[in-house]
Amino acid sequence: MRRRLLALVCVSASLLGGCGLMPDSETQRRTVTVWLMRHSASQDYLDRFTEEFxxxxAGIELDIRIQEWTGIGEKVQQALRRGGTEGxxxxxxxEVGNTQVATYAEGDRLVDLTLESMRDWGRDDWLPGLAEPGQWGSQQYGIPWYAANRVVIYRKDLFREAGITEPPxxxxxxxxxxEELNTGKQQGIYLAGQDWYTLAGFIWEEGGELATERSGVWRGTLDSPAALRGMDFYRRLQALGDGPVDSDEEHPPQAGVFAEGRVAQIVAVPGLARAILQQNPELEGKLGYFPVPGKESGTPGAVFTGGSxxxxxxxxxxxxxATEVVAALTGARWNTDLARTMNYVPNKADLADSVAEEEGVAAMAAGAAQGRATPSTPRWSAVxxxxxxxxxxxxxxxxxDPGAEAERAAERITEALAFD
Structure with missing residues (x-):
């Protein structure tokens, strides 16, 4: 549609001496349509960004359209195939989920932004959990916008009662x-048995992987010695509470379990604290946050990084x-503004000071420096x-037996990652 309108403009303008002689005309303004997901940015933020941008x-007009996460995958696929929906x-x-970039990049359906990211956007400084899944092959198609990852949400009062004066x-x-917090009346930690995102962090911390690629072929690697060590740590930690072994953190929702008042810790994004306090306002002022600990003191553990x-x-x-819009939204000025506004982690570690005043976000930002993402292959969704x-x-x-079960699971991952 825009091409037809511009063509008509140029035909009309040619009667007056040529389309190129009308640089100040309103018809020369370029509209950039931007799809952003609901709740990713506040309306106030978007209004401020639009006005300043x-x-x-002067030659660009923004048309920001808010999308719903439900059903967005097929809607994006359709847009990439056809350039939009009918009419x-x-x-x-x-805006896409960081782990979905490879799915959309396959088949040359996205613009390769490698040169811009290396030359102007500080690609080497991006959080790895956002930058790495934004690549397909050796090219950069997804430009990191914001991140979120798990931390430990804990009860400060229960830690004090147990004589624990500072986070581990x-x-x-x-x-x-x-173990000291795990008494008859309370769980030391509530960790569901199938919280595989948390497990992934422990595997990465040991130097293992969920799957690896060689010569274009992906293979599941849960049976590697490093991955087995990560699972063993998960097993030892999970046993210090009563989390169900046959369900994940949403069944039942762990915010509700924590709100009951008999849990000392959970592993979750800091924003879950709002749901906890809604269900139990008496916990106001009693919640604290620290990064998921790593093997070595002073370095947070590896965590799964979500985001866009x-x-x-x-x-x-x-x-x-469009590239100008991406550059502005992901640049330091508006990226730190978004992080402060929405309690996100900025896309670069050296911007973390912008959220240092918010305890939960600061803990999240510290962990994000060790953030990772799921394997960058379009087939991971099949896993x-x-x-x-x-x-x-x-x-x-x-x-x-951990070894036998890990080998069986690794084989299933390999089968799921195989291209037809």
């Missing part, structure tokens, strides 16, 4: 403290203008659809 880019212009910039600094101290990247569809007819990691965890926690 348009004032600094509408397609998006020029899209490494995994050994964490196990010791959790920005991509530019290959079918856009406004590539340069999660029938997740063999969850079944593997339950079997180990109920006494099955």
């Amino acid at each position: 348009e004032s600094e880019h 509408t212009d397609g998006p020029d910039v899209i 600094k490494n995994q050994d101290e964490w196990l010791t403290a959790t 990247d920005l991509v530019v569809p290959a079918k856009t007819d406004a590539r340069d203008a 999660e659809a029938d997740n063999p990691i969850k079944e593997y965890m339950t079997k180990v926690l109920t006494g099955a």
Whole structure:
């Protein structure tokens, strides 16, 4: 539609001496359609960004359209195939989940932004948990926007009563403290048996992987010695509470379990504290946060980093203008503004000071420096659809042989990652 309108403008303008002679005309303004997800940014933030961006880019007009997460995958796929839905212009910039970039990049459907990211955007300084899944092959298609990851939410009053004066600094101290907190009347930690995102962090901390790629072929690696050590740490920690071994952190929702008042710790994003306090206002002022401990003191443990990247569809007819929008949203000025506004982690570790005043976000930012993401392959969604990691965890926690079960789960992951 935009191409047809511009063509008509140029035809009309040619009668007056040529389209290129009308640089100040309103018809020369370029509209950039931006798809952002609901709740990713406040309306006030978007209003401020739009006003300032348009004032600094006289030839660009923003059309920001808020999308729902439900069903977004197929909607994005359709937009990438057709440039938009029937009767509408397609998006020029899209916010996507960081782990979904490879799915959309496959088949040259996104603009390769490698040169811009290396030359102008400080690619080497991005959080790895956002930057790495934004790549497909050796090219950068997803540009990190914001991050969120798990921390330990704990009861400050229960720690004091147990004589624990400060948060544990490494995994050994964490196990010791959790054991002291695990009494007959309370759980030292509530950790569901199938919380595989938390397990992934422990595996990465040991130097293991969920899957690895060689010569274009992916293979599950839960049976590696490092991955088995990560599972063993999970088993020891999970036993210091009464988390169900056959369900994940949402069944039942762990916020509700924590709100009952008999749990000392959970592993969750800091924002879950709001749900806890809604269900038990008496916990106001009693909650604290610390990064998931690593093996060595002073270095937070590896964690799964969730969040969003920005991509530019290959079918856009406004590539340069769309790139300007991405540069602005992911640059230090507006990225730190978003982090403060929404309690996110900025896309670079050296911007973490912008959220240092918020205890939960500061803990999250510290952990994000060690953040990772799921394997960067379009087929990973097939693994999660029938997740063999969850079944593997339950079997180990109920006494099955870890090595045998890990090998079986690794084989299932390999099968799911195989291309047809």
